[in-house]
Each structure stands twice: as structure tokens, then as C-alpha cells.
Amino acid sequence: MQLICLVRAFLLTAVVFCLSPNGSILIKVGMLLDFETGIGDMTDPIEAVFLRIDQLNKQNASLIHPDAQLVPTLLNNQAVTKQLILDTLHMTETDEIFILGTGASSTTIISSLILQNYNIPMCCGASTNPTLSRKDLYPNFFRTIPNDNAATLTMAQYIVSNGWSKIATINTDEDYGNGAISSFLQVTAQYNITILSRQSVETNVDANAANNIAQQILSAGARIIVYFGMQPEYQIIVDAAAKAGVYGKGYVWLTTDAIAGITPTPSLIGTIYLFPLERADGPAADAFDAYWKANRMNMPNPPANLSSVDHSGAYGYFYSSCVDLMVLGMDALVKANNNNATKLALGELNNQMIVPETFSFPNFQTTTGKVVLDKNGDRSGEYGIYNFQEDLSYPMVAKWIDGQEVPIMAYTYPGGSSVKPADSIDPTSVADYLQPSGDVLGYLVEFFTAVGALASIATVVGILYYRDKQVVRASDVNTGLVMQFCIFLSWFNLLTMLSKPTRLTCTIDSILLPITFTVYYGIMYIKNHRIYSIFMKPMERKKISHLITIGLGTTFAIPMAIIVLIWNVLDGPKPAALAVTKGVYAWTCSSNSTNFQNDMVAAISIYCAVVLGFNLYIAFKTRTIPSKYSQTKMITLSIYNSICLFAMAILISPGLGFRLKAAIKMIAVFYILLFNLLSSFSFKVMLCLRNKGGKSTDGSGGSGSSSQNQTKNASQGSKGDLKKNSDNIVLIKKLGFFSEAKSRSIFAENQDLVTFCVYHKTSLEDKNGVADANGEVWKFQNLKEFEIEIASETQRKITINKEKYIVTFADEAVAKKWDAYFQRWSLYKHSASPSFIGGASARSNEVRD
Known part of the structure; x- marks a missing residue:
């Protein structure tokens, strides 16, 4: 507080020092500025206003009237709403006919609402809230800085002009961030810009939330990231993005004047931000810079933090342009009638000051160039494009004038690259693949x-x-x-x-x-x-x-x-x-x-x-x-x-x-x-x-003769047509969906017993095969039911105790031999008495595989 009071005392003293008291007509100009505003230290705009007024007073041949003098009055509300209201009302009582200020949009809105009741015009070089453009609410207000809507429009135009159409957006969840993103989304729809990812973050964002934002950008595949928010959150988000690999080569990070003045760090290299064009190359700006350099240090007790600056800062130029337009407007009213100078000083012409018409001079070169006001009192959007360089400077690399980019110097993109990235990841340029060599x-x-x-x-x-x-x-x-x-x-x-x-x-x-x-x-x-x-x-x-x-x-x-x-x-x-x-x-x-x-x-x-x-x-x-x-x-x-x-x-x-x-x-x-x-x-x-050089192997390391001997011995049976021999190989299949035909060797030891032995080959060279000892046995004495039916020349359908089988013989002759054998079973069975048919069921040995 002591520092603020000292600065305030210094500035009030500077009025007496800088201004010549020769004029008899004193035109009072009020300044409602706050040192606690969100846009930074307002000392620079205050000094710029006082020096510009002093410069114009000394050029009184062209200033309103030869006997007129501008008298500035400064009140600092310290960003306290109650004090702001009191200061504003105080200026209405001390005959100020024009007000400059304030710093933040929220305080400007309050002052404008009060001042319009007294027909006092107000100009601002810092407040950018689009709400202030409403002439039905703020008829007495105009500004020499573009509003946020102009910034979002310029951002969209800048994106399209660079050939980008796919972006990600981040905004802080507060008045500026929410308002800017809302306006920007409307503009992007008109310019066919695709939003790949949109995220809103709380103020005072932490590292975890910032990391989530970076991961979302990574997932979306966006390369162009647009940020609407304040300085602290931006730094935290950028640090997280760098760790996630989305703030580096191949990426572009764009933002607005809200981060202007952020402390340069290596992590910010490549950031591009748009800032309203505060200084125009021309006689007016050159003359003001020269006057600033020559007279500023002659003021009593100049602030130490600005002692080495030889020109005004950005907001100083905007506020000095307010002074220029104010003087031009008053001059036009006075020239209409010489008696108006006195009326002007007394505030009797305030009702003739119509915003923005009275203060609109589109062809006049102010310190910030030609200030073109639209019907809402907003300045058209001319911007400087700033870029954080590797030496931690952030020079203006281009200008944005009349919807066109005017290059000044080369860009530095994140990662130190000078090559303009594409708007989204080009998979063909980064896709991995297996290389025949070196991999x-x-x-x-x-x-x-x-x-x-x-x-x-x-x-x-x-x-x-x-x-x-x-x-x-x-x-x-x-x-x-x-x-x-x-x-x-x-x-x-x-x-x-x-x-x-x-x-x-x-x-x-x-x-x-x-x-x-x-x-x-x-x-x-x-x-x-x-x-x-x-x-x-x-x-x-x-x-x-x-x-x-x-x-x-x-x-x-x-x-x-x-x-x-x-x-x-x-x-x-x-x-x-x-x-x-x-x-x-x-x-x-x-x-x-x-x-x-x-x-x-x-x-x-x-x-x-x-x-x-x-x-x-x-x-x-x-x-x-x-x-x-x-x-x-x-x-x-x-x-x-x-x-x-x-x-x-x-x-x-x-x-x-x-x-x-x-x-x-x-x-x-x-x-x-x-x-x-x-x-x-x-x-x-x-x-x-x-086994090279040894005996021929059968695949298991042994001789192949054993299987042949086994085949020979096994195939030798008793003499007789119906005894064991190779002609009696049959396929027997039990009727059923899941049953399969099995090779069996069929032979009859006597008239009452038939055996089906398991039969298979042991090698391709085995012509006769092997009949195992085990198999199914049919006993005549155990039969309750037996039927045989000719299905084909070689097939017979046999029913035994309600079980049905299909038996396929080697040829027709063999089939007929077994027909004769089974004929006795069939005939005898049908003529047998019930007591003979009864008895134990036929024994069945399970086939061993």
C-alpha cells in the first residue's frame, strides 16, 4: 500500500511538472486505473497518458484551442469495487468531461454504467470483454483495443491462412476463457475448422489435470492447440504437454494477449500469441517515442522498474490513442464554434459527444496507427503476432492487418523447429515399420x-x-x-x-x-x-x-x-x-x-x-x-x-x-x-x-521283421471255409448316428459260436493283417432274437436281441457261405420253445485299440 501511495503521489506531482499552466481554459480529463488489475502493472499506461497529454499541451497551436490546457486527474481504486464507485462519482462532481480507464473489463463495466448517467464519454485501452460492445447498455463507451471477439475471429483467420483446419482447444473456466471459447467456436464453424479436442480447466489447475489434458490432445491426434486463458494455467499445461510429447517438434501452440507478459522460460519456446497491434510505424509513433525518451526520465521519481525503458509499453500506446481520439473529437466540436471551447470546459457540450461518431477518425494516424471504430465503438482487429524464441525473447514475427499476415521474421515452433507443422499428425510421415536393415x-x-x-x-x-x-x-x-x-x-x-x-x-x-x-x-x-x-x-x-x-x-x-x-x-x-x-x-x-x-x-x-x-x-x-x-x-x-x-x-x-x-x-x-x-x-x-548304415528302421528304431512274422502267425487259422483266414474279413457297423464301421475277422469254431476278432494292419506291406484274440462273441444258446436280411450282394442286415448290425463281407461268395451258416440259427430260433431261447445274454468283449 505504501508503494501504491508513493506512485500515486508521484503521478499527481508530475501533472504540475509536465503541464504548462499558460492556458486559461482548463479541460479536465479523469483517469480511473487500478494497480491490482489482472492485466498487470498499470504504471506504464499512466505514464503514457501523462506524457502524451504534456506533448499535446505543448503543441497548443493544434490542440482544441490556443488557450486550452488538458488537466489529467488520476484516481487508483486498487481493484476494490466500493472504491471504484466512489472514485467514479467523485469525478462526476469535479467537472471531468472525459474519462480514461479502467484496466479490467469488470471495473470498466461499473464505471461506464455510472458515467453514462452524466453523459461523460469513456475510452479504454485494456478492457476487451465483448459485453462492452453493446450500445444499448454502454452508449458512452469506446476503446482503442479490439475486443475478444475480434481476437477469436483473427485467430480463426490466422489458422485458416496457414492451411490448418484441425485443432484442439483449451480454455480456463473463468469469464475470459469461457467467453473467448464461446465466440471462437462460433467462428470456427464459419471457417470449417474441425475441433478434434475441446477441454476446459479450472483455474489453479494442478499437474494431474494438466497431464490429463495433454493425454487427451495426444489421443485426438491434434497438432495445432489453441489456448484461451491466463498465464499461470498456461505454464502448467505447457510443462505437462512437453512431458507427454505434445509440446515439441511437429506441434503449434497458439494463444492470445492474456498471456502477454508471462515470464519467458525454455519450456515456452515456440509459443505463438496474438496481441493487438499497439504501435504503428509512422510519424505519430516515432514522435511519441522520441518525446517519451527525452522527457520521461525528467519526471520526478521515475519508477525503478521502468527506468531502462526507452519507449512506452503496449497498453501505454493504447491509452495514448484514447487521448488522441479524445482531443480530435473535442477539437472538432470547438472548431464548429469558437465559443464552444468554454462550454466544453464547463461540460456543457457533453450531450453533443456521441459515441463513437464524435471520436471516429479512421484516417488519422495515432500512436497505434489508424484506429477504425465500428458502430459499437470497437476498434477493428489489427494484431501483432509474437513468438517465443530460443534466446527467450518474444519478438513480433508478423503483423495481421486487413485479414492478411505481413511477415517480419522467421517463426520458431516448439522443439526449435523452423518448419511449419501440419494441422494434424500425418500418419504416413511418422508411421513405424520394420526395416530390413538397422532394425x-x-x-x-x-x-x-x-x-x-x-x-x-x-x-x-x-x-x-x-x-x-x-x-x-x-x-x-x-x-x-x-x-x-x-x-x-x-x-x-x-x-x-x-x-x-x-x-x-x-x-x-x-x-x-x-x-x-x-x-x-x-x-x-x-x-x-x-x-x-x-x-x-x-x-x-x-x-x-x-x-x-x-x-x-x-x-x-x-x-x-x-x-x-x-x-x-x-x-x-x-x-x-x-x-x-x-x-x-x-x-x-x-x-x-x-x-x-x-x-x-x-x-x-x-x-x-x-x-x-x-x-x-x-x-x-x-x-x-x-x-x-x-x-x-x-x-x-x-x-x-x-x-x-x-x-x-x-x-x-x-x-x-x-x-x-x-x-x-x-x-x-x-x-x-x-x-x-x-x-x-x-x-x-x-x-x-x-541310422545310416544300420538296419532298415520302422520308425521306432527296431526291425520291421517282427510285425511281418506277427502277421503271418496271426493270419493262420484252422482249416475250413468258415475258420480263420483272410477271406473272412468283414466290416461290422452297429446302426446308430455315432457308430462307425470296424474291421473284424469273423470265424465260427462250431455251429453254435461265432467270433468277431479285432482286425487291422501293422504296415503298408502287411497284406493279410492281424486278428487279435479279443472280440465280440455271438452264442446261439443265448439268443432271444435273431434275424438276417439281405441288404445287397455283400451286405447283410442282422438283428440280434433287438440290436441291429450291418455286416459287409469281402465278396458275394463269402456272404452266401455265411448265409447258409446263419440260416440254421434263424430257422432254429423261430421254431425254438421259449424255455430254450431264455438264458444269459451274449458275452461281449470290448475291443482293445
């Missing part, structure tokens, strides 16, 4: 591809070299080579992950794996179905060849080919840089329609699941076949693991980065292909290498 993950992709391709080639060479070995021959060399070729091609799908994708690599990526997958597992299914027919249905005469196996297996790829063809023709995947996480982009292949692509991927996945289902089914059917003929059990294991890997990747991918997803894909594909490679033929080639 660890890229090297791994190349390494895995090379290892896999070489392993496939080595396996094929081994297959061809050991094709005469029984362990290799057992797995069908021809179909194996085709399957190995599918695996070999699949390795190169990994290479589509490298470099930026092209339309060709995207097409290959959408086709190669699905097609090779279905061909591989299609052939695997047909091959194992063929093995199943040979081992489990040995009496079937019609067997498919290797070429038919390959052909039928390949047909599994036809539906897949149709799916990928539809995908690529209608809306095929193309190179696209998409966001994978917040603010992080990566190159990928994507259709124009995400929904369509998801449908296609779902169709591919469903069909792959169907093909896998066939293989799982045949894996169950061939569970008793020696593994050297069927790798389905190992393939099934790889299928399970593959499904788990892909399911895991899909489930956790939303939170993963691009490179982690790429690593998962690489490992999954490598695992699938390598497992299939090893489980198909590689282990057999290695087995041949390990």
Missing part, C-alpha cells in the same frame, strides 16, 4: 525366414535322398513333397512384414498363408483318410492314389481362394498408416471398410477352423495307426498351440505396441511352420541319418 526385429524376420526356407530345402533333399527307406516311404513321398512346398512358400510370408507395405505385399499377405494353410491341411486330411482306409478298412478294394490324394487335398483351398478373391476384388487390403496406440502409428494393410475387412478375416478364420476340425476328426479316427504312417497326433498338437498363440495375440493386442504385435506374429508363424516341418518329415530324415 533388430527386421533382422530376426530375415533370420527366421532364411532358417525356415533352408530347413524346408534340406528336408526336401533328405526326402528325395532317403525315399527308398521304409520310414520315409511310409509317409507317402509324393504328397509329402507337395506339403513341404506349401511350408516353403509360407516362410516368405514373413518377408511381407518388412519395409513399408505396397499393394503387392498386402495382396500376397492376404492370400499366401490362407491358401498354403488350407492346401497343407487339406492334403493332410486326405492323406490320413487314405491311411485310415488302408489300415482300418482293409477289405475296401478301391484305394485312392497319391495324385488323387494331392488333388482332393488341394480342393480344400477352393473355398479359401473364393474368399480371398472376393476380398481383394471388392475392397482389397492396401497400405495404410493407422494408429496402434495413443499417438503411435504404424504401417499396415487395411481395406477401406474396416467392417468389410473384419468380415473377410472372420470368414478366413472360420474356414480355417473347419479345415482344422476335419484334421482333428481324422486324428481321432487314426489314433491306433502307427505314428510312422500318420503324423496327425503331432500336427494336432501344433494346431492347439497355434490357436492358443493367435487367441492370445488377438485378446491382448489392443494394448500392445506395433513392434510387440509384430514380434508375436513373427514367433507364431515361425512356430507353426517349424512345428509342421518337423512333424511332417524332418524328424524322419534325421532318423535316417542317425
Whole structure:
């Protein structure tokens, strides 16, 4: 308070010192300013007004009247509303005919409402609230600084002129911030500016709230951020934005005069703010600056904080322009009638002072240039564009005049860049991708591809070299080579992950794996179905060849080919840089329609699941076949693991980065292909290498002679047509949805007992097969019901104790022999007495697999 009183005393003393008392007509001008205003220290505007009045008084030849003198009076309300009201009323009683002030819009509104009752005009060089533009409420008010609406309009025009159309906005939740953002949003709609993110923050924002703001900007992908608010909040938000990476290279932060005077810090480098153009290049401004420099330090007790300044500050120019327009208006009234000078001094002409008409001189050069007032008494928007530089200065880098930018010097954008950023992130310029060289993950992709391709080639060479070995021959060399070729091609799908994708690599990526997958597992299914027919249905005469196996297996790829063809023709995947996480982009292949692509991927996945289902089914059917003929059990294991890997990747991918997803894909594909490679033929080639020079192996390390001896011994039965022999192999199937036909060796020890023994082959070379000791036994004595019906030449439908079976014999002759045998059972059963038919049920031994 003591400092304020001293400054006030100094200024009142300066009136006597600066002004010449030669004029007899004293025109009193009041100044209602506050030292506690939100726009900063008002000492500079006060000094500017006093010096400008002194300068004009000494030019009295051109000032209103030769005998006129301007007498300024200053009252400081200290931003206290009650004191402001008292000061304003006091000036109405001391014959002030014109008022300058105040600093803040809130205090200006109060003063204007009081002064209009006394027809006293009021001019302000600091208050920017758009409410003061309403002439129905404030008919006596005009200003030499553009209002906030002009600032928001200029901001929108500036944004569009730089080629930007997508922005994020931040405003503080107070009068200025809320009013500015409301006006700005209306203007942006007219200029087709898209708001990617809009956030409002409380005053005294904390670090956590500021960090949330930065994260929202990052998520929105905005590069141009517009701030409407005060200094303290801006500094905190900028610090948080820098930590989040949204205040740096590639970003632009724009704000307004509300942050003018903020203490420069390294974190603010690159900030651009608009400030009303306070000084115009011209004679008026030059003359005022010269007068300021020559006379200011001659005033008693100049404030120490401004002792080194050789020109007025921004608000000083605005208030000195108020003095210029005031004098011009009064001069016009006096020149209309010489007697008006005295009336003016007495306040008798106040009713003739019409705002803004009396004070509108659009062609006159004031210290701030030509001040053009609109019908509301608002100055048109001419702005200086200021930019925080790396040396912590913030010079004017351009001017905004008549809707055009007039460059002065180069910009410095956040991060020290001189290149103007785009209005939003250009994914194509920042998207990540795996590079073939200089990238660890890229090297791994190349390494895995090379290892896999070489392993496939080595396996094929081994297959061809050991094709005469029984362990290799057992797995069908021809179909194996085709399957190995599918695996070999699949390795190169990994290479589509490298470099930026092209339309060709995207097409290959959408086709190669699905097609090779279905061909591989299609052939695997047909091959194992063929093995199943040979081992489990040995009496079937019609067997498919290797070429038919390959052909039928390949047909599994036809539906897949149709799916990928539809995908690529209608809306095929193309190179696209998409966001994978917040603010992080990566190159990928994507259709124009995400929904369509998801449908296609779902169709591919469903069909792959169907093909896998066939293989799982045949894996169950061939569970008793020696593994050297069927790798389905190992393939099934790889299928399970593959499904788990892909399911895991899909489930956790939303939170993963691009490179982690790429690593998962690489490992999954490598695992699938390598497992299939090893489980198909590689282990057999290695087995041949390990047993090189030894006996021919059967796949388990032992000799193959034992199975042949077993077959020979097991196939020798008792003499007789209906005893054990290879002609009595049948397929027996119990009627039912889930039952399957089983190979059995049927023989009759006597007229009352028929045995169905489990029959199977142990190798492809086994022509007779093996009949186990266990099986199902039909006893004539235990029958309650027996019927036999001819279904075809080789098939018979037999009903035993209400259980129905279909029995298929080797040929018609064998079927007729068993017809004759069962005829006695059927006839005797029908003529038997009930007491004979009763008894224990037939014994049934479970078939051992």
C-alpha cells in the first residue's frame, strides 16, 4: 500500500511538472486505473497518458484551442469495487468531461454504467470483454483495443491462412476463457475448422489435470492447440504437454494477449500469441517515442522498474490513442464554434459527444496507427503476432492487418523447429515399420525366414535322398513333397512384414498363408483318410492314389481362394498408416471398410477352423495307426498351440505396441511352420541319418521283421471255409448316428459260436493283417432274437436281441457261405420253445485299440 501511495503521489506531482499552466481554459480529463488489475502493472499506461497529454499541451497551436490546457486527474481504486464507485462519482462532481480507464473489463463495466448517467464519454485501452460492445447498455463507451471477439475471429483467420483446419482447444473456466471459447467456436464453424479436442480447466489447475489434458490432445491426434486463458494455467499445461510429447517438434501452440507478459522460460519456446497491434510505424509513433525518451526520465521519481525503458509499453500506446481520439473529437466540436471551447470546459457540450461518431477518425494516424471504430465503438482487429524464441525473447514475427499476415521474421515452433507443422499428425510421415536393415526385429524376420526356407530345402533333399527307406516311404513321398512346398512358400510370408507395405505385399499377405494353410491341411486330411482306409478298412478294394490324394487335398483351398478373391476384388487390403496406440502409428494393410475387412478375416478364420476340425476328426479316427504312417497326433498338437498363440495375440493386442504385435506374429508363424516341418518329415530324415548304415528302421528304431512274422502267425487259422483266414474279413457297423464301421475277422469254431476278432494292419506291406484274440462273441444258446436280411450282394442286415448290425463281407461268395451258416440259427430260433431261447445274454468283449 505504501508503494501504491508513493506512485500515486508521484503521478499527481508530475501533472504540475509536465503541464504548462499558460492556458486559461482548463479541460479536465479523469483517469480511473487500478494497480491490482489482472492485466498487470498499470504504471506504464499512466505514464503514457501523462506524457502524451504534456506533448499535446505543448503543441497548443493544434490542440482544441490556443488557450486550452488538458488537466489529467488520476484516481487508483486498487481493484476494490466500493472504491471504484466512489472514485467514479467523485469525478462526476469535479467537472471531468472525459474519462480514461479502467484496466479490467469488470471495473470498466461499473464505471461506464455510472458515467453514462452524466453523459461523460469513456475510452479504454485494456478492457476487451465483448459485453462492452453493446450500445444499448454502454452508449458512452469506446476503446482503442479490439475486443475478444475480434481476437477469436483473427485467430480463426490466422489458422485458416496457414492451411490448418484441425485443432484442439483449451480454455480456463473463468469469464475470459469461457467467453473467448464461446465466440471462437462460433467462428470456427464459419471457417470449417474441425475441433478434434475441446477441454476446459479450472483455474489453479494442478499437474494431474494438466497431464490429463495433454493425454487427451495426444489421443485426438491434434497438432495445432489453441489456448484461451491466463498465464499461470498456461505454464502448467505447457510443462505437462512437453512431458507427454505434445509440446515439441511437429506441434503449434497458439494463444492470445492474456498471456502477454508471462515470464519467458525454455519450456515456452515456440509459443505463438496474438496481441493487438499497439504501435504503428509512422510519424505519430516515432514522435511519441522520441518525446517519451527525452522527457520521461525528467519526471520526478521515475519508477525503478521502468527506468531502462526507452519507449512506452503496449497498453501505454493504447491509452495514448484514447487521448488522441479524445482531443480530435473535442477539437472538432470547438472548431464548429469558437465559443464552444468554454462550454466544453464547463461540460456543457457533453450531450453533443456521441459515441463513437464524435471520436471516429479512421484516417488519422495515432500512436497505434489508424484506429477504425465500428458502430459499437470497437476498434477493428489489427494484431501483432509474437513468438517465443530460443534466446527467450518474444519478438513480433508478423503483423495481421486487413485479414492478411505481413511477415517480419522467421517463426520458431516448439522443439526449435523452423518448419511449419501440419494441422494434424500425418500418419504416413511418422508411421513405424520394420526395416530390413538397422532394425533388430527386421533382422530376426530375415533370420527366421532364411532358417525356415533352408530347413524346408534340406528336408526336401533328405526326402528325395532317403525315399527308398521304409520310414520315409511310409509317409507317402509324393504328397509329402507337395506339403513341404506349401511350408516353403509360407516362410516368405514373413518377408511381407518388412519395409513399408505396397499393394503387392498386402495382396500376397492376404492370400499366401490362407491358401498354403488350407492346401497343407487339406492334403493332410486326405492323406490320413487314405491311411485310415488302408489300415482300418482293409477289405475296401478301391484305394485312392497319391495324385488323387494331392488333388482332393488341394480342393480344400477352393473355398479359401473364393474368399480371398472376393476380398481383394471388392475392397482389397492396401497400405495404410493407422494408429496402434495413443499417438503411435504404424504401417499396415487395411481395406477401406474396416467392417468389410473384419468380415473377410472372420470368414478366413472360420474356414480355417473347419479345415482344422476335419484334421482333428481324422486324428481321432487314426489314433491306433502307427505314428510312422500318420503324423496327425503331432500336427494336432501344433494346431492347439497355434490357436492358443493367435487367441492370445488377438485378446491382448489392443494394448500392445506395433513392434510387440509384430514380434508375436513373427514367433507364431515361425512356430507353426517349424512345428509342421518337423512333424511332417524332418524328424524322419534325421532318423535316417542317425541310422545310416544300420538296419532298415520302422520308425521306432527296431526291425520291421517282427510285425511281418506277427502277421503271418496271426493270419493262420484252422482249416475250413468258415475258420480263420483272410477271406473272412468283414466290416461290422452297429446302426446308430455315432457308430462307425470296424474291421473284424469273423470265424465260427462250431455251429453254435461265432467270433468277431479285432482286425487291422501293422504296415503298408502287411497284406493279410492281424486278428487279435479279443472280440465280440455271438452264442446261439443265448439268443432271444435273431434275424438276417439281405441288404445287397455283400451286405447283410442282422438283428440280434433287438440290436441291429450291418455286416459287409469281402465278396458275394463269402456272404452266401455265411448265409447258409446263419440260416440254421434263424430257422432254429423261430421254431425254438421259449424255455430254450431264455438264458444269459451274449458275452461281449470290448475291443482293445
